[in-house]
């Protein structure tokens with residue numbers, strides 16, 4: 001399939017790294033702190049870019065259907081306008097997520113963003129043509145914009161389903177742990193607030209003894225891009241003890257695994273834990 005060869009080539013295209021690095025530096029300078037968390041979807045517990053993209057895709061598709069059926073010319077104009085505004089919001093949330101991806105993912109993401117920007121340009125040109133009453137040109141521009149955003153969507157799907165961008169990378173590890181209780185380590189070997197890495201059936205888990213002597217057992221690979229939480233710091237943030245990923249700074253509460261700072265938006269999987277005869281044990285939640 002030629003399209004597969006094309007997207008494989010995009011992943012390997014080192015020529016995209018220079019413009020990508022420049023754009024990444026601009027994005028990380030402009031979008032910071034709580035704004036980044038908001039755009040990542042930390043407040044929602046889920047990335048919001050896949051939700052926001054429904055606005056332009058749905059609006060532009062509906063406009064084109066009405067254009068094909070020649071039902072009404074006012075509604076398509078409103079839909080193209082709404083879709084174009086939604087595309088700007090989708091671009092901002094997407095760029096924010098993109099800036100914390102791996103190099104190969106950023107290459108695909110850069111082409112995905114460029115294609116979608118072209119689609120937005122075509123729809124804005126269509127809107128201008130509709131305003132001056134040139135409906136024939138407007139319709140063809142909208143059809144071209146819709147086809148272009150379709151290819152952009154294909155690249156977005158490739159990023160998520162093939163390159164696993166913005167999916168919870170820790171969840172598959174949780175599923176490799178067998179049912180039942182597993183011995184993890186001696187309680188006395190743990191110093192409060194100092195994380196250790198142990199393994200349950202070769203799955204790395206982060207073990208932290210809390211000040212009240214209960215123990216957090218969490219999947220050790222960060223849900224964002226598998227960063228080693230065992231090399232991260234435990235810090236008191238927003239009134240709770242948290243572990244901070246050393247790679248991109250995702251911050252997870254030790255009590256429940258909830259992400260309090262992104263780029264990870266999803267909860268880091270936690271295991272149930274108990275102490276029996278001085279031995280820390282863990283089981284699937």
Ligand code: FES
Pocket residue numbers: 222223224225226227245246247248249250262263264
């Ligand atoms: S791997 Fe990116 S924040 Fe942990």
